[in-house]
Amino acid sequence: MNNVFLKYPCLLLLLLGGLLSACTPENGSGLSGQLLFQDQPLATAQLEIYLKADKDRSVQPFAVTTTDAEGRYQVSLPEGSYFVIGKKRETTDDGRTRMLMAESPANPHQVADRIAPVASFNLREMGREGLPVADEKTGVAGLITYQGEPVSRSFIYIYTETDAGLIGPSYGEAVQADQNGRFTINLPVGRYSLVARKRADGSRSGALSPGDLNAAYPGNPVEIRSGEILALNTFALTRVDAEVHALRQAEGVFTKTETLLRGQVVDADDLPVSDVYVFAYLDSRMVGKPVHMSVPTGADGSFSLFLSDGGTYYIGARSAFGGPLEPGEWVGTFDGQADHSVTVTRGANDDLGTIIVKEFW
Amino acid sequence: MRFFLLIALTFFFTTPAAALVVDQDTVWDGQHSFSEDVQVLAGATLTVLPGSQLHFSGARLEVSGRLVAEGAEFSGENWEGLRLKGVDNTTRITDCVIKGAATGVFVLGGGPQLEGMILSANKVGMEVRGKAAGKVTRCRFTGNLKVGLFIKDDSTTSVVDCRFEGNLRYGVYLYHARPQMFQGNQFVNNDTGLMIAYHGTDPEVLDNRFEENTIAVQVDRAARPVLRGNLLLGNQTGFYIYRRSDPLLTGNRIEENGVGLLIAYSSYPEVESNDFMSNEIAVKLEFQSSSWEAKRGADARAGETSARSAFAGQGMRSVSEEDRRAKRLDGMVNAGDNWWGREGTLELASIGPDGNPSFIHDGRDQTTFVDEGEEYPLDKVAHSPWRKDPATEIER
Numbered sequence: 001m002n003n004v005f006l007k008y009p010c011l012l013l014l015l016l017g018g019l020l021s022a023c024t025p026e027n028g029s030g031l032s033g034q035l036l037f038q039d040q041p042l043a044t045a046q047l048e049i050y051l052k053a054d055k056d057r058s059v060q061p062f063a064v065t066t067t068d069a070e071g072r073y074q075v076s077l078p079e080g081s082y083f084v085i086g087k088k089r090e091t092t093d094d095g096r097t098r099m100l101m102a103e104s105p106a107n108p109h110q111v112a113d114r115i116a117p118v119a120s121f122n123l124r125e126m127g128r129e130g131l132p133v134a135d136e137k138t139g140v141a142g143l144i145t146y147q148g149e150p151v152s153r154s155f156i157y158i159y160t161e162t163d164a165g166l167i168g169p170s171y172g173e174a175v176q177a178d179q180n181g182r183f184t185i186n187l188p189v190g191r192y193s194l195v196a197r198k199r200a201d202g203s204r205s206g207a208l209s210p211g212d213l214n215a216a217y218p219g220n221p222v223e224i225r226s227g228e229i230l231a232l233n234t235f236a237l238t239r240v241d242a243e244v245h246a247l248r249q250a251e252g253v254f255t256k257t258e259t260l261l262r263g264q265v266v267d268a269d270d271l272p273v274s275d276v277y278v279f280a281y282l283d284s285r286m287v288g289k290p291v292h293m294s295v296p297t298g299a300d301g302s303f304s305l306f307l308s309d310g311g312t313y314y315i316g317a318r319s320a321f322g323g324p325l326e327p328g329e330w331v332g333t334f335d336g337q338a339d340h341s342v343t344v345t346r347g348a349n350d351d352l353g354t355i356i357v358k359e360f361w
Numbered sequence: 362m363r364f365f366l367l368i369a370l371t372f373f374f375t376t377p378a379a380a381l382v383v384d385q386d387t388v389w390d391g392q393h394s395f396s397e398d399v400q401v402l403a404g405a406t407l408t409v410l411p412g413s414q415l416h417f418s419g420a421r422l423e424v425s426g427r428l429v430a431e432g433a434e435f436s437g438e439n440w441e442g443l444r445l446k447g448v449d450n451t452t453r454i455t456d457c458v459i460k461g462a463a464t465g466v467f468v469l470g471g472g473p474q475l476e477g478m479i480l481s482a483n484k485v486g487m488e489v490r491g492k493a494a495g496k497v498t499r500c501r502f503t504g505n506l507k508v509g510l511f512i513k514d515d516s517t518t519s520v521v522d523c524r525f526e527g528n529l530r531y532g533v534y535l536y537h538a539r540p541q542m543f544q545g546n547q548f549v550n551n552d553t554g555l556m557i558a559y560h561g562t563d564p565e566v567l568d569n570r571f572e573e574n575t576i577a578v579q580v581d582r583a584a585r586p587v588l589r590g591n592l593l594l595g596n597q598t599g600f601y602i603y604r605r606s607d608p609l610l611t612g613n614r615i616e617e618n619g620v621g622l623l624i625a626y627s628s629y630p631e632v633e634s635n636d637f638m639s640n641e642i643a644v645k646l647e648f649q650s651s652s653w654e655a656k657r658g659a660d661a662r663a664g665e666t667s668a669r670s671a672f673a674g675q676g677m678r679s680v681s682e683e684d685r686r687a688k689r690l691d692g693m694v695n696a697g698d699n700w701w702g703r704e705g706t707l708e709l710a711s712i713g714p715d716g717n718p719s720f721i722h723d724g725r726d727q728t729t730f731v732d733e734g735e736e737y738p739l740d741k742v743a744h745s746p747w748r749k750d751p752a753t754e755i756e757r
Contacts, residue, residue, distance in 0.1 A: 200403060200425035200446035201470035201491045211400055211425045211446070242382075242400065275463075299439070327536050327558065328485070328507060361530075361558075 032074040033118030041071030045088035139186040142232035150181030154198035210242035263352035272301025280313040310346035332357035490514035614755040627654035632696040651690035700748040714745035
């Protein structure tokens, strides 16, 4: 951490007094963007930078800055992965104190060697339970179906931002339909995008699997007006197709590129270990989402890890991705360097050798 | 009334099949082989008739609808096993054999009824997670390479009258799970019969038999189960209470084990109304010290978590030190009101409440141990008062 402060002296100032926006970083890496409220620039809002996702966030922000009169901000940060939150406490014209807040829908943001743009996002007014404030006569209602039949107990997710593609945990609210597939959700006046999902295991969150039901409402975004419960047309779900799912799995972090690390995952007896993912992080702490990951190793333990670009990556391997370690998982790191890093040039096809994993009980 | 199409497939020879989606009610009989995954979609029922033999090569059978199978065999090479995703209690698998899979049966949520099954030679016999309920009754888990039955993730699946034999690591592993019933099971010749691990894993383990396991029951990492009415016979170690675990051990018969009860690393179980009979050592303390716990316990656990983390900070679900704190640290482990066998009782009558029983290894036998160059006093076992008669009526 001392080295970070030497390299980024203004970061220390930021942590002490939130004055970073006024100082010039040596190499200009960080994040910039704009905070909004009801689609209007939000001045003097607080922008907080965290190293961990919401569920793990139990410490003070890594960095804090304030938006200018145009709602804009720029914060200097060392290379790494960051979670961005906007907040503003203010008093309304009628003397009421309210809290505005939202996470960047595109969290986490990767910072490399330049100022990376963060898409503008709207803060929302928070109620006592962290949900948007809404009155009982304003909202949306509908019926969830599959092949013409009502679908019981599916979840309807309300998104206020669409940049993340109506997936992931950036929704503002999730409500479960009743046994007959019907739902009513009270919402503040505004525009929302709705998605409904029913996972086969009944869970509220998590990656969809083949066979699950899923759909975005075809009339998105819907406009909610004061004093009106908007009655939607039938909201029909479709089944997640196995082939389409497999194709999508092959995209994203699995994307094949021209820059490649390969090797073999073995146990302490040098025997190959199958069904282990290999991950690449930009952040030396190796927390949060990896920037790239391999498909699971085969019977011979071999892996190919495709990278989007050259650079320094931190490499780890485990049986599962996401969530805490569980007993029975294989886990390990690339130990060619003490910090588990490897530096790759663009277009390289490098052999990492072996990654030794241990079974964790 | 909705009309269901019934497709009866009867084969008397092996039938190769490609990827298959079962989206309407279907009956299988005879022999089938699959080289691609089979999916039974929600709303559809797959019925597998007695005597059927289903063979999978590098594939799995995934059920989101309903599976009703009786007396069938599911096997294969390099196959993943059965995946039951959110199925309710109308999914019933009865008297079926599942062998050679990565995970014989994977239950994700829901509440299937699994009865009389044989799960053998899988990597994991059965894994239950996703807050699943349901029942596993009269099943046999034999020779699975890692775990016979793995219950996780706040699942409450009942485990009743099952037999776990010759599983290479664990017969049953309970991790953040609390079965509604865990009763009447037999554990024979496993490496560890029953593992109950991590804070929040607090089941009641009732009336089970543990015979000839390396470790009969291990309670680890701040788990706090109730272990009642069990027979532990001829194991190398009976109960192994490890790493700040505080279970209640009551009404158990602990007989002819190498060590009846091994307590290590700042664990303070309540041990009462048990029968300790003919063990080589009835109770043994190992690296167990109130002084060590007060001085080094929290730091050692923090270091352990860090060292074992996958990628620094992405480790196991953690438990706060507040949750782990011992109720008292007075250098004593309570083991009053137990029966120590006829010979033990005679010995205690002879040496009195302050004596040093030959069948207990504690701070009276080994005053200190060394950790990082520093000596710590080994705790002592409070064995008085003791019972004059057996506490249980458990039969061998």
